[in-house]
Amino acid sequence: MTVTLLSAVEQLALLRQKKISPLELVEEHITRIAKLDPVLNAFADFDADRVRKQARAVKQGVLSGLPVTIKASIETAGHRCEIGSVLLRGQVPKQSAVVVDRLCEAGAMVLGTTNCPELLMAYETDNLLYGRTNNPWDTSRTPGGSSGGEAAAIAAGLSAAGLGSDSGGSVREPAHFSGICALKPTPGRIPSAGHLPPCTGPFSSLGAIGPMARTIADVQLLFDVLAGQDPCDPTGAPVARKSVPWEEARELSIGWLEEDGLVPVTAETRQAVRDAATALERRGFRVKPFRPSVLEAARRLWDIFFVQCGAMFYGPLIAGRENELSPVFQDFLAIAGSRPPLSAGSLLQAWSECDGVRRRFLEEMRECPLLLLPVCSIPAFRHGERQWTVEGKPLAYLDAMRFTQWFNLLASPAAVVPVGQSPEGLPIGVQIAGRPYEDERVLAVAAVLDSEFGYRPPPLG
Numbered sequence: 001m002t003v004t005l006l007s008a009v010e011q012l013a014l015l016r017q018k019k020i021s022p023l024e025l026v027e028e029h030i031t032r033i034a035k036l037d038p039v040l041n042a043f044a045d046f047d048a049d050r051v052r053k054q055a056r057a058v059k060q061g062v063l064s065g066l067p068v069t070i071k072a073s074i075e076t077a078g079h080r081c082e083i084g085s086v087l088l089r090g091q092v093p094k095q096s097a098v099v100v101d102r103l104c105e106a107g108a109m110v111l112g113t114t115n116c117p118e119l120l121m122a123y124e125t126d127n128l129l130y131g132r133t134n135n136p137w138d139t140s141r142t143p144g145g146s147s148g149g150e151a152a153a154i155a156a157g158l159s160a161a162g163l164g165s166d167s168g169g170s171v172r173e174p175a176h177f178s179g180i181c182a183l184k185p186t187p188g189r190i191p192s193a194g195h196l197p198p199c200t201g202p203f204s205s206l207g208a209i210g211p212m213a214r215t216i217a218d219v220q221l222l223f224d225v226l227a228g229q230d231p232c233d234p235t236g237a238p239v240a241r242k243s244v245p246w247e248e249a250r251e252l253s254i255g256w257l258e259e260d261g262l263v264p265v266t267a268e269t270r271q272a273v274r275d276a277a278t279a280l281e282r283r284g285f286r287v288k289p290f291r292p293s294v295l296e297a298a299r300r301l302w303d304i305f306f307v308q309c310g311a312m313f314y315g316p317l318i319a320g321r322e323n324e325l326s327p328v329f330q331d332f333l334a335i336a337g338s339r340p341p342l343s344a345g346s347l348l349q350a351w352s353e354c355d356g357v358r359r360r361f362l363e364e365m366r367e368c369p370l371l372l373l374p375v376c377s378i379p380a381f382r383h384g385e386r387q388w389t390v391e392g393k394p395l396a397y398l399d400a401m402r403f404t405q406w407f408n409l410l411a412s413p414a415a416v417v418p419v420g421q422s423p424e425g426l427p428i429g430v431q432i433a434g435r436p437y438e439d440e441r442v443l444a445v446a447a448v449l450d451s452e453f454g455y456r457p458p459p460l461g
Helices: 008-016 022-040 048-055 096-106 150-157 172-178 214-226 248-252 267-282 295-318 325-337 344-364 402-409 437-452
Strands: 042-047 065-069 109-114 162-168 181-184 208-213 253-256 286-289 369-373 387-390 393-396 414-421 427-434
Touching: 008 022, 008 214, 022 042, 022 048, 042 150, 042 325, 048 109, 048 248, 065 150, 096 162, 096 214, 109 150, 109 325, 150 162, 150 208, 150 295, 150 402, 172 181, 172 414, 172 427, 181 402, 181 437, 208 214, 214 402, 214 414, 214 437, 248 414, 248 437, 253 267, 267 286, 267 344, 267 414, 267 427, 267 437, 295 325, 295 344, 295 402, 344 402, 369 437, 402 427, 402 437, 414 437, 427 437
Parallel strands: 065 109, 065 162, 253 286, 253 369
Antiparallel strands: 042 109, 162 208, 181 208, 181 414, 369 427, 387 393, 414 427
16 A cells, blocks of 8 residues: 555554655645646645655654645645635735644645635535545545535545545545545533634534544544644633543443434435444444434534535625635535525524523433434535435435534534445445533444444545
8 A cells, every 4th residue: 555545543553664765755746746736636736846845854753754734725835725616716825724823833844725615604625716626435426515625635645644624424424425534522621712703603513613623533533633722712722632542432332323313314324323333332332223303403503603604704704706616615605595584583593492402411311321323415416416315215415414413513623534335336434422521432433344344445545
């Protein structure tokens, strides 16, 4: 296997053992990017000479010499971070987000920034600025969104690991579609300062910056580097990182569900969840069917805050420039426009209801502090698709993704691990979710599943 497809942990071991130098490792990635990115179109900004310069002056730290990528919605000094929008063409921040600084202080080397859908509001990565990103498992399909460029780069070995962001599944859907691992952390565990647009208002609890990589061990490594309160972040959580020993993890009850009783999922998606549950049971975990009652209420409230408030947030930016917007973003605006207008009263009611839904969720999670469930109703879809027929039933675009949206409204950590595959050979991930601030428990169970199933290299390259 080429060195660029090794896990980040394995690449770091080679660096520490001096079996490869940072410059040699970077050259391997540069070569692979030159070969595969013309097909994938994962990068928004990449400069080989800039990367070589970093490799000649690597900082010492736990990530010394590791080549990483950053979603183009996370400020990265000197790199284009235009959020896939013509309206923001040429935007290059002068300073980096807190998380990027933490990666660089730990010795990581930033290869570049990766493509995303315009203004992040889609599960497909396509825009008028850089075009469409393709899935390395099947280039006629999307790697997802909004962290689609990041997922495609990592899955195909163009990057060892990286950062995405997630307000409705945007690290988890791409991980599922592309066959890699990811974590949406509890908001506040990883600082969000420097995300574009800012994680403010409802997005301070819906949204989070999260690590993406080929293995859960790599995700855990990045989480350990990134987690910790930012003293200037009003939503920052003073929660110390902790280890979860095997004995403690195995005592946790895990509830599993194949679907929510409202929308269909593919047979292979069901099988992936069953296979994961069986594997956990075989490893000594207590696993049982369980479906929290608040899921649909959480989904309804998420729609108000993500779709309707999201469109309202972007109103001033897009006013008078609607003809410059991409079809993908126009799709989002059409969905938002189909909803009844929000009044001050209805918004206040929704805001108040959130706390009640979260409270009921926490009460129900006393029985099962962890959940195992699908990431999505379907595997990676073809570019431009917005509806499907599954189990003989119609399936709408946003409905297919509801399994991730729940945990943005609930402000819960959730990880994705590749487990199964579709009849076409596309990867199918499962999701492990937990209670807020119990990210380490989620990662501990995800690591068990990763050891049982885990990453497979895609056909491309």
